[in-house]
Amino acid sequence: MTNSSLSRFNPAQPGAQGMKVVATGLLVVMAVVFGVTRYFEPQYPWLAYVKSFAEAAMVGGLADWFAVTALFRHPLGLPIPHTAIIPRNKDRIGEALARFLQENFLIPTVVARRMRNIDVAGAVGTFLQTPNQDEQSRIRSGASRLIADMFESLDDERLGGIVKGAIASRLRRTEISPLLGHALASAINEDRHVPMLEAGIRWTARALDANEPLIREMVHKKANWVLKLAGLDEKLADAIIDGLRKLTVEMSTDPAHPVRIKVEEALAQLANDLQTKLETRERVENIKEQLLDNKSVSLWLDTLWQKGREAIIKAARNPDAVMAGKLGEILKSMGATLETDPRIRKAINQFTRRAVVGLSASYGSSIVKLVSETVRSWDAQTVTNRLEAAVGRDLQYIRINGTIVGGLVGLVLHLLDTL
Structure with a gap:
């Protein structure tokens, strides 16, 4: 995947950055609270509870910051063992993803079982008939970005060879x-x-x-x-x-x-x-x-x-733009036909199932190898940044939760110690 195509697939980055500021700011606030309460504790003994909360919150927040950071890079740039997990294991992640695809999606028996109850023609017909519904528009927009990124990032020569080989093979087997x-x-x-x-x-x-x-x-x-x-x-x-x-x-x-x-x-x-x-x-x-x-x-x-x-x-x-003009009218007409003609729906679903099962049998291993080699060719730093941006919002919530839960645990422990 090129750096440019990766940079486009980054829908969560603003939210992730904002939550990172919140998590870090909360940690700083706890440090300030700890310093202030420690200074005034001799005059106001009840501040010991607040100090215990802030002290434990700092420990919990720092521990979770270290854990989150260690996923993507070395904390503070120090080569601490078992940190920068994703960059060091990028190739293993690619191989694991490839195995997951093969074992769950590309085995013919599994594909046939999953495709048995899927009404592909009906879903396509409904989608073409109502392209402007808010929920479907969001789904279409997200799916469109994903499809475009996939086609731009995968090895064009290898993927083209698979597609052309599949077409030629199907034509040779078909009388x-x-x-x-x-x-x-x-x-x-x-x-x-x-x-x-x-x-x-x-x-x-x-x-x-x-x-x-x-x-x-x-x-x-x-x-x-x-x-x-x-x-x-x-x-x-x-x-x-x-x-x-x-x-x-x-x-x-x-x-x-x-x-x-x-x-x-x-x-x-x-x-x-x-x-x-x-x-x-x-x-x-x-x-x-x-x-x-x-x-x-x-x-x-x-x-x-x-x-x-x-x-x-x-x-x-x-x-x-695809759904506008004459082409859009043709696609909507096709959608209406798919929704109302059971024979066409049955034929298309049957053809789709057979085609997908046949492709998985003939080219499953090639697709798995393509995914594995594509991931291996990605730039580690760019992939790390994109993955961090994609899940960074949830990771920052982990830091916030760690700070608050740590503070509550410290408060409880201090209360028990006092009692």
Whole structure:
């Protein structure tokens, strides 16, 4: 983690500093009270109780100051044994955190059990539907900062390798031919293929206009010398081009055109072959493997990961902007669908469970190693300062409580001694 990203994740620092002043000030007050009561005790014997309270409070406050300080640094800069615990044990803390993640979150059986009753789709739908509720806004803001810091701090190359490896591995294990066939068949049954077919016809017409000189040149080269001598090659080229233009116009205006029907029949046959014909399925799988082995696809995945990472960080830094405008309307519409359609919710939850369990099985050890090595690479002093700031408010309360409890114990002991 870079120092800059660590410095941003510091929500508790002002409160921690304020409580540190209060705790130290209370200790100073107890010292002043002890000095004053000790001076005036011969004249006012009852001040012995106040002096006992202040004396014990100083001892308790100093002891807790030493304990709190020893967690993060050497008290007064002295190399006292068993102090500066967190800087000295940073690597062990990273390894312990990695083991905790592995044992509690990244074992497939544990992941499956934890994911069984989690309604991921429902939670996402509710969140997208009501993004401006105060409680959810605070959760979104905190989660967004955490996500952005995580993506900026983790080893980009290692994390990108894990993500790209997961995508490639999932694609290799998934037989895409039946999926493509089912998608194509569904599109044909619901006439969703018609816009694509008409777009293909329009593209053909534009390509014909753009390549008219090339067609004429090909006809001229293929024509024999008799046709050229009679000038019939030009008429033949005109007839071919006009016929093709007429064909594209008729196909675009007549849904029952024979050629168009033939194209639709070919698409239906392709959808069936993709799902049932072994030869077609094997051919598609071979093409998929060749694409995944191609260096251009690997570079494309690199670019896709980088753009996705940058988009996630940008969105996490400004979540309100993501929920605004057209994109926000689309996300809210998606949220409504997730909340109201039980089939989609069930499918998404099932897919999420399988994906998370599969990732934990395949990449759990890699994620654990990534966390451990990332923590090991952090600057010890910066991490110490950030951790102290994150929990410093509670630690200063320990000092205050130690001062007060110590004073009360001293008062009780003095009372018992007097009695």
